[in-house]
Amino acid sequence: MIEKLIYMNGYGLFVWLSFAISFFACALVYYKTYKTLKKYEKAFAKDLHKLSESQRKKVLEKSKVANQVFASYNKSI
16 A cells, blocks of 8 residues: 555656655745845844934834844844
C-alpha cells in the first residue's frame, strides 16, 4: 500500500522531487522576505530614534504600522 503511494506507477520520483523543490523554493522566498523586512524595520527604527520626542509621538500616534514596528524592534533589543 505505502509502496504504491511512493512509486505512483513510476512517476513517484518526479512527483516527490517536485514537492521537495517547491517546498525549498517557498522556504527560500520566506527567508529572503523575512530578512529584508527585518532590515527595513531596523532602518525605520533608527530613523525614528533620530526624531525628537514630540515628532516621534506624532508619528507613532498616526500610524499603527509604525507603532507595531517600533514596539517589535524595542523587544528585540
